[in-house]
Structures are given as structure tokens and as C-alpha cells.
Amino acid sequence: MVTGLLRPDGGTAWVDGIDVWRDPIRAKAVIGVVPEELRLFERLTGQELLTYSGLLRGMKPVVVAERSRELLHVLGLSDSADVLVVDYSHGMRKKVALAAALLHAPRVLFLDEPFEAIDPISARTIRAVLERDVAAGATVIFSSHVMELVERLCDRVAIIHEGRLVAHGTTDEVRHGESLEDVFLELVGATSELGERLEWLEPSSG
DSSP states (O other), rough: TTSSOOOOOOSOOOEEEETTTTSSHHHSSSSSEOOOOOOOOOOSBBBHHHHOOOOOOOOHHHHHHHHHHHHHTTOOOOGGTEEEEEGGOHHHHHHHHHHHTTOOOSSSSESSSTTOOHOOOHHHHHHHHHHHHTTTTTTEEEEOOOHHHHHHHSSEEEEEETEEHHHHHEHHHTTTTTTTHHHHHHTOOOOOTTTTGGGSSSSSOO
């Protein structure tokens, strides 16, 4: 709803002082989005994908070329710039999608499960790029079910359960001295149904 992909049932969504649904073009000019389910133009090369993304946003060709070159280099994709996206690994796809989302230097970057199913090297590279983006004054918002990752990377946390905001604040304010995972499970009412089941998994005392 905040990125303009799903129309809200009620209320408003604002990004960087812009009403997303009253002024969608202006709002989308200041945001970047990397969804969990990547929908990329697989018959384009990595370089072509970035060029297309930049020109679609009305950026000057020379700026697109320069930024694309830098992003591909930083994300470790320079050697694969002329390879079709269909031949990219999952980690490479995540990185080229991130490059496309960063190309226009968005004020706010939205990421959905950005570290899911990617290798440690790609994860470290993506994390370093995001930290650089934040240090430059941007805001990065990402959704994840991996509480350890959220706890380690995020300054502020919001927990949503069944469409309602049940907790928000700084990471320390939300977890109250506990692990974020324990707080999350408590807030969403999750209980273990293990009970006395699967006792056969325990080492035999005989």
C-alpha cells in the first residue's frame, strides 16, 4: 500500500511528505522497491536491465550509464553485465534488482525479504550497500520473518499481526530486554503444539 502496489481500504499512505495515492507518480519517483518475488525481464542482460530501468524513470542516458557501471562493480556483477538475467543465480538476481531500485537514488527503499535464500557473500555485499545508502541519508525499510536479522540490522522495528500494528519503536523499546523473536511470538499469540509428541527423537537412555 505504501509503494502504490495495493490500494488501501481506508486511510492514507505518505512517503517523504507525498501522498502515495493522490500523487503516485511523484511518490514513486522518490522510492525504490525490491519485492520478494522478483519479476525481472530475463531476456535482458544485467546492463540492459539497468539501462531500461533508468531510462524508464526519465534519467539522462549518461547518468544511467555511469551509475549502472558503478553499481554493477560494487555488487560484484561487472563480469556478468552482458549475461542474460535468465542465467543469473538467485543471489545475482537479488543484486541486480537492488541495483535497479537504487539507480535513481531513492529517498526511501523498500525491500521484502532481501536476504532470503542468498549466499553469505551476496548477503554481506547487499548489507554493505544498504548501510552506505543509510549513511547517505536514505531510509531503508525491509520486511522479514528472520528476527535475528531484524535485531542486528534495524534501528526501528514495527510488528504487524493480522493487518494491525501491534508494536513499534526502537529495537530496544520493542524487545524490552528480551530477544525480538520471543517478543514477536508473544505478540502474535504463537504457541508450540509439540507437547509430548516426537519423544522418539530424544536419545534413548537404554
